[in-house]
Amino acid sequence: MPNAWVEFVRQYAKENNLSYGCAISEASPAYRKMKQGTQTPKTPTKKRITIKKPIERMEEPEEKRFDQVSSKLQQKLMITSLDKLKNALINLNFRGRLQKQVMLRNLQILQNFNTIPKMKALIKELN
Numbered sequence: 001m002p003n004a005w006v007e008f009v010r011q012y013a014k015e016n017n018l019s020y021g022c023a024i025s026e027a028s029p030a031y032r033k034m035k036q037g038t039q040t041p042k043t044p045t046k047k048r049i050t051i052k053k054p055i056e057r058m059e060e061p062e063e064k065r066f067d068q069v070s071s072k073l074q075q076k077l078m079i080t081s082l083d084k085l086k087n088a089l090i091n092l093n094f095r096g097r098l099q100k101q102v103m104l105r106n107l108q109i110l111q112n113f114n115t116i117p118k119m120k121a122l123i124k125e126l127n
Contacts, residue, residue, distance in 0.1 A: 069123075
């Protein structure tokens with residue numbers, strides 16, 4: 001079954017002795033008048049009821065907390081002696097060889113302890 005608009009344009013073209021292409025541009029006002037006259041009333045729509053949830057206080061974003069814990073761990077690593085650091089890593093079951101250079105060693109530790117719980121555990125061991 002063809003579209004109602006297409007049927008109307010074909011009928012309009014036949015009645016006014018026009019080609020289909022010309023009838024498309026001329027039939028629009030007549031089609032609108034016809035639609036307004038035969039338009040059925042709209043059915044009332046139901047109102048949507050939205051339940052507003054109370055706003056919960058969220059904790060600090062994970063990134064912010066991660067940065068804070070990471071910077072605290074970096075500070076601890078810089079002031080901690082090598083022996084104390086080795087003992088803390090042994091207690092946390094760290095399996096790996098540590099770099100000899102301080103900056104590389106600290107970077108290596110930060111790469112291995114890359115989650116907040118791991119960092120907090122290492123900070124606790126270093127205290």
